[in-house]
Amino acid sequence: MSSASESLVRLKFWGTRGSIAVPGPETLRYGGNTTCIEVRADGEIIVLDAGSGIRPLGVALQKEFQSRPIRLSLLITHAHWDHIQGFPFFKPAYDSQNEIRVLGFDGAGATFREIMTEPMKSPFFPITMRELSARMDIHKLTEMKFSLGKVDVHAAFVNHPGVCAGYRIFTSAGSVAFLPDHEPYEFFLHSARGKQPSPERAKEIAADEQTALLQFLRGSDVLIVDSQYTDQEYKTHIGWGHGSISSAVTLALEAEIQTLLLFHHDPSHNDEMVDTMVESARELAMNSGTHLEVAGAQQGSEIVLEAKKIAAA
Numbered sequence: 001m002s003s004a005s006e007s008l009v010r011l012k013f014w015g016t017r018g019s020i021a022v023p024g025p026e027t028l029r030y031g032g033n034t035t036c037i038e039v040r041a042d043g044e045i046i047v048l049d050a051g052s053g054i055r056p057l058g059v060a061l062q063k064e065f066q067s068r069p070i071r072l073s074l075l076i077t078h079a080h081w082d083h084i085q086g087f088p089f090f091k092p093a094y095d096s097q098n099e100i101r102v103l104g105f106d107g108a109g110a111t112f113r114e115i116m117t118e119p120m121k122s123p124f125f126p127i128t129m130r131e132l133s134a135r136m137d138i139h140k141l142t143e144m145k146f147s148l149g150k151v152d153v154h155a156a157f158v159n160h161p162g163v164c165a166g167y168r169i170f171t172s173a174g175s176v177a178f179l180p181d182h183e184p185y186e187f188f189l190h191s192a193r194g195k196q197p198s199p200e201r202a203k204e205i206a207a208d209e210q211t212a213l214l215q216f217l218r219g220s221d222v223l224i225v226d227s228q229y230t231d232q233e234y235k236t237h238i239g240w241g242h243g244s245i246s247s248a249v250t251l252a253l254e255a256e257i258q259t260l261l262l263f264h265h266d267p268s269h270n271d272e273m274v275d276t277m278v279e280s281a282r283e284l285a286m287n288s289g290t291h292l293e294v295a296g297a298q299q300g301s302e303i304v305l306e307a308k309k310i311a312a313a
């Protein structure tokens with residue numbers, strides 16, 4: 001690898017789908033694998049979530065590193081299956097020379113360690129976390145700001161059933177915000193961290209949370225955000241924990257984002273449907289009179305932060 005390519009900050013989408021993997025001819029362009037993004041920045045390999053997309057990432061890493069050790073950090077947003085289910089199939093975890101740090105927050109009713117280890121216990125899986133060969137460090141996050149090497153990471157809890165984090169990754173070539181699962185606060189407030197408040201109080205909390213979220217996101221170069229539903233579909237999915245096309249665009253505009261990547265595609269949406277949704281998001285962005293760039297996250301595509309160009313691999 002040349003020093004020029006080492007200095008690049010690069011994102012690669014290995015899984016873009018929400019809820020469940022849907023491989024097949026109808027999802028070839030946007031992809032069928034669930035959430036997994038690889039970030040290469042400032043000497044670090046940071047993996048965002050371990051949906052089914054982490055399996056092909058593992059294969060690619062092994063091919064790239066051959067007999068050299070792999071050292072990486074895996075940041076988990078939350079415990080839902082589509083964000084952790086690929087982990088037992090991540091081959092680098094089965095090689096004793098590799099070091100894998102897995103970071104995330106305690107969930108609703110489960111510690112972070114339990115979230116990562118319980119699904120690998122019998123009868124769900126034949127190999128436990130403890131039996132993996134790689135040096136595994138399951139690290140429970142307690143701080144909202146931390147570092148992975150030279151890369152600073154900020155975390156925020158978002159609006160989703162249970163406990164769900166979003167991350168903003170500050171690289172030498174700009175920052176990337178990752179909110180794979182998030183429902184707009186203005187329509188529904190998930191109350192994992194306490195009892196359901198009164199409607200008046202809920203409104204106040206939602207407004208405060210929205211202000212804090214905008215502050216968290218403001219000025220990110222890239223925002224990868226939950227836009228699972230069309231605006232029409234969202235009306236019948238309020239409270240399901242996901243966003244819509246217009247909620248994604250509104251959030252990006254309010255937070256002064258440069259590039260918006262629509263993410264967590266609904267398993268029932270084929271490529272043509274996602275194309276239509278991307279088009280309508282672009283129209284909304286254009287009508288706002290700003291320079292917000294909009295694309296649909298495509299499995300296999302890459303973003304190089306310096307050039308801020310989205311190129312299909």
Ligand SMILES: [Zn+2]
Pocket residue numbers: 018019080082083180181264
């Ligand atoms: Zn999800």
Ligand SMILES: [Zn+2]
Pocket residue numbers: 078080160181241
């Ligand atoms: Zn979820």
